[in-house]
Amino acid sequence: MNYFFLFIEKPTELIDDTAKVESDPFNHDLDYYRVVLCHFQIDVPESMFTEVQQDCEGNVGNRVVKHQADGSFTEQTF
Structure with missing residues (x-):
């Protein structure tokens, strides 16, 4: 798809009007998403x-991989 994206589901009770909305959410490198994850205190391997x-x-597209906290991962095949 030639871009990265990240979806974080926020619990309904935490939704407010202070969320920042990017005008171009698809024009970021992986380091941008590192910062976003850090902001929300989400650790990923x-x-x-x-x-x-x-x-x-x-x-590569449509690849499904499950990552573990220890850095190991498994690829799912369909």
Whole structure:
């Protein structure tokens, strides 16, 4: 798809009018998403960033991978 995206579901009780909305949410590199995840105190394994970057470079789409906190991961096949 030639861009990265991140979806974080916020519990309804925490939704307010102070959310910032990006005018171009698809024009960011992975470092931007590192900052977003850090802002929301969401820890993800480094393997996730590594694999996503490799998918981007290889033009891979629709790949489903489950990452573990220890850095291991498994690819799901359908």
